[in-house]
Amino acid sequence: MTGLTIHELGAAYRRGETTPTQVVAAYLARIERLDARVGAYLTVTREAALRAAAAADARHRAGTPLGPLDGVPLAVKDVLCTRGVRTTCGSKILERFVPPYDATAVERLAAAGAVLLGKTNMDEFAMGSSTEHSAFRPTKNPWDLARVPGGSSGGSAAAVAGDLAAGAFGTDTGGSVRQPAAFCGVVGLKPTYGRVSRYGLVAFASSLDQIGPLGQDVRDAALLLGAVAGHDPRDATSVDAPVPDYAAALDGGVRGLRVGVPREYFIEGMDPEVGRAVREAVETLRGLGATVEDVSLPTTDYGIAVYYVIAPAEASSNLARYDGVKYGLRVGGAKDLIEMSSRTRAAGFGAEVKRRIMLGTYALSAGYHDAYYGRAQKVRTLVRRDFARAFERVDLLVGPTTPNVAFRLGEKEDPLAMYLNDVFTVPTSLAGLPAVSVRCGFSAAGLPIGLQLIGRAFDEPTILRAAHAYERATSWLARRPSLA
Amino acid sequence: MSATVGTGWEVVIGLEVHAQLLTRSKMFCGCPAAFGAAPNSRTCPVCQGMPGVLPVVNRRAIELAIRTALAFDCRVNEACRFARKHYYYPDMPKNFQISQYEEPLAEEGVLEIDAEGASRPIGIQRLHLEEDVGKLVHEGTLETARASLVDYNRSGVPLMETVSKPDLRSPEEAAAYLKSFRAVLVYLGVCDGNMEEGSLRCDANVSLRPRGATELGTKVEIKNLNSFRNVQHALEFEVTRQRRALEAGERVAQETRLWDADRALTRSMRSKEFAHDYRYFPEPDLVPLTIARAWVEEIRAGLPELPRRRRQRFVAQHGLPPYDAEVLTQSRALADYFEAAVREFPQPKTVSNWVMSELLRVLPADDERAIQGAPITPARLGGLLALIEDGTISGKIAKDVFEKMFRTGDDARAIVAREGLTQVADEGALAAIVDQVMARNPKAIEDYKKGKTAAAKALVGQVMKATGGKANPGIVNRLLEEKLSKT
Ligand SMILES: [Zn+2]
Numbered sequence: 001m002t003g004l005t006i007h008e009l010g011a012a013y014r015r016g017e018t019t020p021t022q023v024v025a026a027y028l029a030r031i032e033r034l035d036a037r038v039g040a041y042l043t044v045t046r047e048a049a050l051r052a053a054a055a056a057d058a059r060h061r062a063g064t065p066l067g068p069l070d071g072v073p074l075a076v077k078d079v080l081c082t083r084g085v086r087t088t089c090g091s092k093i094l095e096r097f098v099p100p101y102d103a104t105a106v107e108r109l110a111a112a113g114a115v116l117l118g119k120t121n122m123d124e125f126a127m128g129s130s131t132e133h134s135a136f137r138p139t140k141n142p143w144d145l146a147r148v149p150g151g152s153s154g155g156s157a158a159a160v161a162g163d164l165a166a167g168a169f170g171t172d173t174g175g176s177v178r179q180p181a182a183f184c185g186v187v188g189l190k191p192t193y194g195r196v197s198r199y200g201l202v203a204f205a206s207s208l209d210q211i212g213p214l215g216q217d218v219r220d221a222a223l224l225l226g227a228v229a230g231h232d233p234r235d236a237t238s239v240d241a242p243v244p245d246y247a248a249a250l251d252g253g254v255r256g257l258r259v260g261v262p263r264e265y266f267i268e269g270m271d272p273e274v275g276r277a278v279r280e281a282v283e284t285l286r287g288l289g290a291t292v293e294d295v296s297l298p299t300t301d302y303g304i305a306v307y308y309v310i311a312p313a314e315a316s317s318n319l320a321r322y323d324g325v326k327y328g329l330r331v332g333g334a335k336d337l338i339e340m341s342s343r344t345r346a347a348g349f350g351a352e353v354k355r356r357i358m359l360g361t362y363a364l365s366a367g368y369h370d371a372y373y374g375r376a377q378k379v380r381t382l383v384r385r386d387f388a389r390a391f392e393r394v395d396l397l398v399g400p401t402t403p404n405v406a407f408r409l410g411e412k413e414d415p416l417a418m419y420l421n422d423v424f425t426v427p428t429s430l431a432g433l434p435a436v437s438v439r440c441g442f443s444a445a446g447l448p449i450g451l452q453l454i455g456r457a458f459d460e461p462t463i464l465r466a467a468h469a470y471e472r473a474t475s476w477l478a479r480r481p482s483l484a
Numbered sequence: 485m486s487a488t489v490g491t492g493w494e495v496v497i498g499l500e501v502h503a504q505l506l507t508r509s510k511m512f513c514g515c516p517a518a519f520g521a522a523p524n525s526r527t528c529p530v531c532q533g534m535p536g537v538l539p540v541v542n543r544r545a546i547e548l549a550i551r552t553a554l555a556f557d558c559r560v561n562e563a564c565r566f567a568r569k570h571y572y573y574p575d576m577p578k579n580f581q582i583s584q585y586e587e588p589l590a591e592e593g594v595l596e597i598d599a600e601g602a603s604r605p606i607g608i609q610r611l612h613l614e615e616d617v618g619k620l621v622h623e624g625t626l627e628t629a630r631a632s633l634v635d636y637n638r639s640g641v642p643l644m645e646t647v648s649k650p651d652l653r654s655p656e657e658a659a660a661y662l663k664s665f666r667a668v669l670v671y672l673g674v675c676d677g678n679m680e681e682g683s684l685r686c687d688a689n690v691s692l693r694p695r696g697a698t699e700l701g702t703k704v705e706i707k708n709l710n711s712f713r714n715v716q717h718a719l720e721f722e723v724t725r726q727r728r729a730l731e732a733g734e735r736v737a738q739e740t741r742l743w744d745a746d747r748a749l750t751r752s753m754r755s756k757e758f759a760h761d762y763r764y765f766p767e768p769d770l771v772p773l774t775i776a777r778a779w780v781e782e783i784r785a786g787l788p789e790l791p792r793r794r795r796q797r798f799v800a801q802h803g804l805p806p807y808d809a810e811v812l813t814q815s816r817a818l819a820d821y822f823e824a825a826v827r828e829f830p831q832p833k834t835v836s837n838w839v840m841s842e843l844l845r846v847l848p849a850d851d852e853r854a855i856q857g858a859p860i861t862p863a864r865l866g867g868l869l870a871l872i873e874d875g876t877i878s879g880k881i882a883k884d885v886f887e888k889m890f891r892t893g894d895d896a897r898a899i900v901a902r903e904g905l906t907q908v909a910d911e912g913a914l915a916a917i918v919d920q921v922m923a924r925n926p927k928a929i930e931d932y933k934k935g936k937t938a939a940a941k942a943l944v945g946q947v948m949k950a951t952g953g954k955a956n957p958g959i960v961n962r963l964l965e966e967k968l969s970k971t
Pocket of ligand 1: 513526527529
């Protein structure tokens with residue numbers, strides 16, 4: 001009963017072949033049996049899930065389901081606030097934090113009838129690309145348990161890949177949905193900045209953070225996005241633009257679409273298997289009737305540098321509130337306030353978080369502000385212009401999601417090597433554009449490879465449509481990891 | 485001029501005033517902004533700085549700030565932006581304050597102050613919005629407390645910061661600036677101006693330079709000036725301290741000092757080396773604000789007449805002495821009261837006398853609500869003055885009637901009728917009383933004849949006493965004069 005896509009589940013519910021309670025119970029059983037090995041979840045909300053499933057049962061029985069997500073078991077990254085359910089952000093400092101409010105996205109999922117199975121593991125405060133920086137435990141890649149699932153939404157990607165949830169939500173700041181989606185061979189979408197409310201998303205870098213779905217296929221990702229997208233008066237940066245029916249926009253194919261292939265996305269040092277798979281995918285799109293064009297995004301090289309000034313700068317500010325005064329961890333025995341906060345932060349934050357707080361504090365300091373933060377903002381504008389120029393000629397951009405497939409746990413100890421994993425995802429985040437990662441092949445070692453499709457602002461329908469056409473023209477989804 | 489000036493030094497002062505805006509809800513959340521409630525009862529995840537929550541701008545706060553900016557003739561910028569100002573202190577739940585930095589709401593205004601009888605324009609550099617912080621409550625004193633508690637009720641209350649240019653030249657001018665500033669805000673209805681409760685707070689930058697110098701001296705910032713007196717006293721202390729240092733050949737250190745009102749001195753809080761690095765950057769959770777011109781014009785059209793203009797008009801239109809005009813324009817409610825009373829009884833100086841000597845004896849001039857709710861309405865005051873005018877009662881009786889009106893809320897005519905206070909103006913009756921009084925006081929008559937005119941006043945007093953104060957003083961005076969001249 002696990003392993004069906006969301007749209008298949010919906011059909012099965014409608015036909016009365018199964019019920020939300022049966023499906024949710026099956027997922028809970030599978031989590032109990034397998035998650036000790038995968039480590040996708042930090043918290044499993046068993047009782048609440050069964051209660052929500054029973055309510056969904058009743059609606060389906062009455063023939064009045066709330067929509068395509070009614071009774072669908074989902075996992076949510078532990079960076080989204082859930083009322084009454086602890087929200088740790090993968091950090092010791094919030095280990096016992098129980099929010100008195102739901103994130104808007106969580107609220108909307110509940111309103112759509114979705115059943116929350118639990119909260120998924122992540123790199124602490126979403127800082128990382130492997131989920132090894134979780135304060136609690138690493139998550140393993142269901143395709144090879146010796147490998148990382150990517151990050152920071154590694155728990156959500158692993159949950160979907162390992163059939164530990166029908167679908168999931170993560171957050172993407174510089175690639176944190178797309179990169180784990182690529183590593184775990186699932187579909188991961190980062191929506192346009194402002195498309196999904198950030199209310200209740202514990203901020204890492206406010207100008208970049210965006211909530212995004214992870215699904216087994218493109219249609220699932222479209223359904224999940226549709227449930228959370230839209231303006232929210234509680235988030236001033238959420239955009240008041242109509243939400244299209246993403247699932248309905250999937251059909252139509254790619255004939256006549258102009259696809260741009262950025263030449264800077266095929267770099268020296270990248271895994272040749274990745275390059276080959278992506279080029280084959282481009283040919284598949286061409287074969288489906290798209291026109292393919294070579295384009296240039298000259299600022300690609302600066303993306304990582306700009307990102308590692310702006311994101312830590314915002315993080316140093318966003319994380320200032322964890323001082324032991326109001327909630328979360330407090331290390332006692334201090335003689336004064338400063339000592340209390342210092343001890344709390346020293347004990348509560350992991351090395352990567354401390355590194356980024358220091359980087360960001362430095363970048364904003366008097367005397368360095370203009371050279372780092374100021375200059376980074378200017379280059380960010382140039383990155384945006386690069387994309388704008390490319391989108392004058394093409395309808396979407398296609399390239400690799402990551403330069404390599406999932407690496408081994410502990411393999412990338414050098415922070416910079418880890419940061420470079422995001423070289424193809426970061427520029428899109430800086431420009432606020434939507435991008436989706438879909439499976440486009442496997443390495444010789446049997447690890448999935450991700451194809452990234454990047455669109456114009458608020459043009460999720462076009463990239464989803466192209467991804468859907470590609471998915472239907474290939475048979476990569478037939479292969480599944482053998483967890484049990 | 486105070487003792488601190490008139491030396492070879494010129495005093496240069498600039499003020500930063502923080503005013504809590506009279507909005508119903510807080511700057512970035514829906515919690516009530518009102519003062520005084522059980523600790524932390526007026527808070528929510530946003531003003532408690534919980535993880536994941538986001539600010540939403542209170543449009544009313546922007547409107548009140550624009551209204552103030554227009555009253556000071558500031559340029560209201562077409563776009564402005566919020567920024568984060570960072571420092572660690574537990575009364576600030578996010579450990580940063582949402583404020584404005586490079587792109588404030590308004591700039592380049594002016595506030596006219598009256599200093600030593602003359603009017604002087606003081607430049608306003610900028611006006612911006614920010615959020616207030618909470619309050620720390622210590623068990624005992626800060627030094628001895630075993631624990632401190634935080635109350636976030638005030639956290640997120642809209643705060644408007646107005647920075648003057650360094651145009652003030654004495655502690656008196658600084659106090660005058662603050663007084664005018666407060667009056668404008670209260671007039672506009674944007675702030676209640678209560679300095680004791682902290683609705684209005686003031687910091688000062690002060691430096692000295694040799695007279696004639698154009699460069700500014702080293703400035704010292706003084707915090708915690710929470711009354712007009714404190715502003716003046718702290719600045720006087722600080723000017724003297726700096727002058728002595730400079731005259732002794734020492735240098736003034738750039739630092740922040742705290743005014744200690746109990747010990748009447750300023751003490752060093754932190755030196756320049758330990759100055760905060762606020763690490764400002766634009767608030768990414770809020771989009772830049774575009775201020776529509778039409779909105780600004782709409783707000784401008786709704787501006788009330790400001791105290792200064794009204795004071796000038798009271799002199800010009802009502803013929804009041806400048807002193808009266810100043811007293812009567814201390815609050816909008818009082819000025820409104822005066823003008824309403826003048827409409828009832830069109831003798832402005834008489835109305836002014838009664839308002840100043842009687843009404844303000846029982847009600848504080850700057851208490852808007854008390855004046856608005858005065859038991860004697862402007863119409864009833866007019867009615868009372870009309871009774872004096874037509875001779876129904878004497879001015880002396882009228883003061884008693886005023887008190888009774890204030891106590892009971894009754895109309896003057898009703899009180900006069902009920903208590904039989906109508907003036908005795910019957911010449912025959914009064915002549916008889918005058919005769920009796922003269923017969924009983926031969927000594928006074930003799931004194932009068934010797935040229936002691938004061939004796940006549942004593943006789944008038946006797947007549948008034950005999951009539952219970954009700955005798956018409958004009959008639960009594962005339963009768964006595966006639967009879968005395970015949971004796
Ligand atoms: Zn609040």
